[in-house]
Amino acid sequence: MGNTLGCKPAVIPFTYLGVPVGANMKLKKNWAPIVEKFHNKLSSWKAKNLSMGGRLTLTKAVLGSLPSFFFSLLVAPNGVIGKLEKIIRKFLWGGTEEKRKINWVAWEKVVAPKNMGGLGLGSLKAVNLSLIVKWWWRLRTEENTLWGKVIKGIHNIRNKASNYMASSSIPGVWKRIVGAGDELKKNRSQYIRNYRKEGTLRSQALTDSVLIDWTHDVPIKVNCFICRASMDRIPTNCALQKRGILTGSSRCEYCETEDENTSHALIKCPLAQNVWQWVFHWCNISAPMTGDIGEKLTFIKDWGNCSRKRSNLLAICYSTMWSIWRVRCDRIFKKLRCSPATVADNVISIVFTWIKHRRKKCHYQWTQWCINPFDYL
Known part of the structure; x- marks a missing residue:
């Protein structure tokens, strides 16, 4: 079939448009190429030649391009999130593999928004969850799209209860996307409670210092x-x-x-x-x-x-x-x-x-x- 269509035969897993296809992305070892790309973008020689502001800008640029491409389709394991955050911390404070530097600001303040006294870097876990749940939401709101009809046909979602989003017997990316949406629905009250109560305490802890106004007039x-x-x-x-x-x-x-x-x-x-x-x-x-x-x-x-x-x-x-x-x-x-x-x-x-x-x-x-x-x- 491949020769007839003029395509090269391949075996699973393979990479299509830069995204791994057919691999079990629950395993950390299958994220190794992505972690390596992330590490190359935030290498130590760049940290030595950039100021704190330059390192923060480059980190935001890398976070806005490289992970988002994968995070919009794949649910990253907590171990991978932790490894990527470790690379960010080391780069942000100018550390290397041989020499560790002081992390002057707590990680929760680094990822916190600027209006809460943080550096505005953002959480990888939150980015991954929001990008994944977006597909779950789009399937509910965009009923007549081609990709939506394909998903509904594969998982036999038509004429099923509103909470039925994926077949338990069919593995794949969509099943993990639905799992992330179900986790968010299941813990929705907890997220709201944490935001209203613990989140208030956390914001008070972050704003113990005076909130500064970030200005474009200075670097x-x-x-x-x-x-x-x-x-x-x-x-x-x-x-x-x-x-x-x-x-x-x-x-x-x-x-x-x-x-x-x-x-x-x-x-x-x-x-x-x-x-x-x-x-x-x-x-x-x-x-x-x-x-x-x-x-x-x-x-x-x-x-x-x-x-x-x-x-x-x-x-x-x-x-x-x-x-x-x-x-x-x-x-x-x-x-x-x-x-x-x-x-x-x-x-x-x-x-x-x-x-x-x-x-x-x-x-x-x-x-x-x-x-x-x-x-x-």
């Missing part, structure tokens, strides 16, 4: 840094000592009078306070110079009545904290010193460059920007 790496800083998940001396990495003193490298935590490094340190004074003087804003990182972010979110001016201030303050952190890192690793005035000048120039090239129809002029970033809004 993603800056947004990621601010998000981590709001959770107190950046490598300060106190954080490193808490994790058993730093064995010496946790004192600040600049003032050497207080322990270096997130609020001290970005807000309370004399270096940081002087930078903030320069920046707020340039903006002609009266702002509190004390407090912690949460109070500073809250002040930014509540400042003023003009959304355009608030967007400018948001980009300026995010860039200020980013610049302060970079200066502190240069002091530790490169033994470089930088005055607060120089840091403030860098903030002025870098924010202008970012906004100028990231906003559509931006008519800011450098001379006007240097005087005040709000005068012409």
Whole structure:
């Protein structure tokens, strides 16, 4: 028959349009090619050459293409989901097969939506379940489609009860799809209960830190840094000592009078306070110079009545904290010193460059920007 039709004969299992056909996809070994492709896309050499924002963007791109193609047809075993999530965690934090890096943010916060204080990566299990159940729902709502008639004919669904969706004696992809739909229906009350009760507690746990506004005016790496800083998940001396990495003193490298935590490094340190004074003087804003990182972010979110001016201030303050952190890192690793005035000048120039090239129809002029970033809004 194959020779007559001009096709090459093959044996089951085989691959058609990139999807395995005829293999038992309940076995983890049959997912090995897919896991290998996933691993190649998120290889360690790419992690070394990308920032945190770049790694997050690449991970989202891979999650949006590679797994979705398979997850829309195949129910992934929990072991495969766990292996893929392990690859993501290792890549996201810059780890390799030989060297493990610190996972600074809990996995539930990494996959949580941004409006709940997470990084917005999304859950593989939730993606798989939603894509699979979509077919179950389409069969119920699209009765006259060709593929629907084929499924109903194979499983003899016509003239059966509404809850009859597949024949128990016919194995295959559709039976597993129906099984996922039945699991969702069976545990629907549990999902709703978890969402209303436990989900509320989980959202409270995720939002213990101040919810930040992610802005397109600054690179993603800056947004990621601010998000981590709001959770107190950046490598300060106190954080490193808490994790058993730093064995010496946790004192600040600049003032050497207080322990270096997130609020001290970005807000309370004399270096940081002087930078903030320069920046707020340039903006002609009266702002509190004390407090912690949460109070500073809250002040930014509540400042003023003009959304355009608030967007400018948001980009300026995010860039200020980013610049302060970079200066502190240069002091530790490169033994470089930088005055607060120089840091403030860098903030002025870098924010202008970012906004100028990231906003559509931006008519800011450098001379006007240097005087005040709000005068012409």
